[in-house]
Amino acid sequence: MENLKINTSSLLKVSPLAALAAATINAVLYFIGDATGMIDKAIGIPGPDGAVQSITLVPVIMSSIIPTLIAAGVLLLLNRFTENPIRIYGIVTIVLFVVTLANPFMGIPNIPLSMGIWLDLMHAVVAGVAWYAFSNYTKK
Numbered sequence: 001m002e003n004l005k006i007n008t009s010s011l012l013k014v015s016p017l018a019a020l021a022a023a024t025i026n027a028v029l030y031f032i033g034d035a036t037g038m039i040d041k042a043i044g045i046p047g048p049d050g051a052v053q054s055i056t057l058v059p060v061i062m063s064s065i066i067p068t069l070i071a072a073g074v075l076l077l078l079n080r081f082t083e084n085p086i087r088i089y090g091i092v093t094i095v096l097f098v099v100t101l102a103n104p105f106m107g108i109p110n111i112p113l114s115m116g117i118w119l120d121l122m123h124a125v126v127a128g129v130a131w132y133a134f135s136n137y138t139k140k
Contacts (some may be wrong), residue, residue, distance in 0.1 A: 004084040006138040008076060015072035018133035023064040025129065026122045030060045038118040043111055055119075064126050071130040075138070086135050097127040 033039035044054040074092065078085035100123045104116040 004086065005140055006075065006079050006085055006134070007140045008079060008138075011072055011075060011079075011134065011138045014133050014137045015069060018072075018129050019065040019068040021133070022068050022126045022129040023061045025125045026060050026064045027057060029118070029122055029125065030055075030057055033115075033118045038114055040112065040115055043108060043115065045108055060122065064122070067126050068130045072134065075134055086138075089134065090131060093127055093131050097123065100127075 030039065034041075039055060041054040041056075042052070044052040047053045071089075071093070075085060075089045078088050078092075082088050101120050103123070104111055104119040108116070
């Protein structure tokens with residue numbers, strides 16, 4: 001029977017590369033969205049003081065890197081406690097990705113549909129890059 005566990009050493013090597021790839025792709029998407037008007041800097045996330053915090057490049061990069069590294073941690077835990085970590089990780093990734101599709105529309109008041117879809121595309125990049133990198137470059 002095929003070994004279904006992952007190589008944790010490979011995961012530790014590929015995780016920062018996947019995070020960098022997701023951040024780079026999303027930075028490009030951010031600039032395209034900004035240049036085409038898909039990202040409206042007047043619309044953002046309400047801060048604690050009620051002021052709107054525009055979506056800028058730094059949060060886009062951080063929102064690409066942090067979830068990718070958290071995903072690697074989840075995969076490490078699944079590898080330790082389950083027999084088929086990649087399969088379970090794939091299911092968790094799909095479920096969480098579908099849930100995150102609502103984030104722009106629920107977390108940003110008055111967001112235009114086009115901007116919400118553009119931000120969802122960025123969510124897809126993070127989920128897709130992490131899933132692709134971890135499922136293809138961590139096998140034993």
